[in-house]
Amino acid sequence: MEAKNIYVPEVADIIRIERMTELETFYDIKLPGGRDLGHEPGQFVEVSVFGIGEAPISVSSSHLKKGSFEMVVRSVGNVTQAMQKLKAGDKLGIRGPFGHGFKTKDFEGKDIVIIAGGIGLVPLRSLINTIIDPAERKKYGRVIILYGSKTKEEFLFRNELETWESRNDIEYHVTVDRKTSGWNGNVGVITTLIPDLKLDLHNTIAAVCGPPIMYKFVILSLRSKGLKDNQLYVSLERKMKCGVGKCGHCQINNIYVCQEGPVFNYAYIEDLKEAI
Numbered sequence: 533m534e535a536k537n538i539y540v541p542e543v544a545d546i547i548r549i550e551r552m553t554e555l556e557t558f559y560d561i562k563l564p565g566g567r568d569l570g571h572e573p574g575q576f577v578e579v580s581v582f583g584i585g586e587a588p589i590s591v592s593s594s595h596l597k598k599g600s601f602e603m604v605v606r607s608v609g610n611v612t613q614a615m616q617k618l619k620a621g622d623k624l625g626i627r628g629p630f631g632h633g634f635k636t637k638d639f640e641g642k643d644i645v646i647i648a649g650g651i652g653l654v655p656l657r658s659l660i661n662t663i664i665d666p667a668e669r670k671k672y673g674r675v676i677i678l679y680g681s682k683t684k685e686e687f688l689f690r691n692e693l694e695t696w697e698s699r700n701d702i703e704y705h706v707t708v709d710r711k712t713s714g715w716n717g718n719v720g721v722i723t724t725l726i727p728d729l730k731l732d733l734h735n736t737i738a739a740v741c742g743p744p745i746m747y748k749f750v751i752l753s754l755r756s757k758g759l760k761d762n763q764l765y766v767s768l769e770r771k772m773k774c775g776v777g778k779c780g781h782c783q784i785n786n787i788y789v790c791q792e793g794p795v796f797n798y799a800y801i802e803d804l805k806e807a808i
Contacts, residue, residue, distance in 0.1 A: 558603075559602065561624065577589055579624055580624060581615055630775040641671070644672055677695070677702060727768050738754055750806070765797055
């Protein structure tokens with residue numbers, strides 16, 4: 533079998549688009565022949581809008597989903613703004629998957645705390661939908677999801693949030709930075725959800741993704757609960773460009789985030805001051 537050229541995009545079809553918020557749009561993507569992407573939770577792909585350019589985008593669906601994969605894209609640059617103009621049936625270029633994700637085999641038998649801030653829910657959804665899949669759920673202990681957003685209007689995957697809240701095998705907690713009309717839940721940054729957690733300190737891991745400023749305070753809060761650095765996993769999905777360790781945009785000292793990450797055990801990068 534001929535090896536895939538990682539520098540050449542495959543032409544893929546957009547089969548569904550859904551506007552999620554003012555800035556974020558959901559895309560369901562089908563590769564040629566309906567081939568599975570073959571990713572692991574936390575990995576990303578390079579997405580090309582032909583004639584415009586290319587950008588790294590997190591995969592948001594579980595690898596257990598067959599026939600297509602999902603992304604959520606925030607409109608912030610030339611490529612992502614151009615994607616906003618596309619419709620179902622249009623084509624995109626896809627390279628990947630790239631990087632290292634969450635090794636769910638290492639999570640089996642453990643309690644898992646997932647902490648998502650804003651658009652950080654997008655890559656973490658891939659992990660969540662893997663471990664809460666009915667065929668997989670029994671492999672893991674408690675699943676605790678903490679989700680924070682600026683306002684309720686910026687919530688992503690709203691139907692799924694309601695499902696998580698209704699399931700008795702998931703502990704779901706949510707907060708907003710600013711209360712708006714109709715919100716009766718917790719108000720405060722996401723770290724306000726951590727102190728009340730009752731954790732098995734010897735059998736818990738945490739997965740964190742969100743805005744850069746969030747990591748420092750979440751990590752401090754988890755440490756204050758008694759978790760060790762090697763129990764914490766972070767996704768550093770920023771500054772990436774080429775996906776293959778050639779351009780240097782994501783380099784932190786001797787580490788290329790697109791190659792060794794974007795998911796890292798925090799103990800591995802705690803001394804890299806530029807990382808967090």
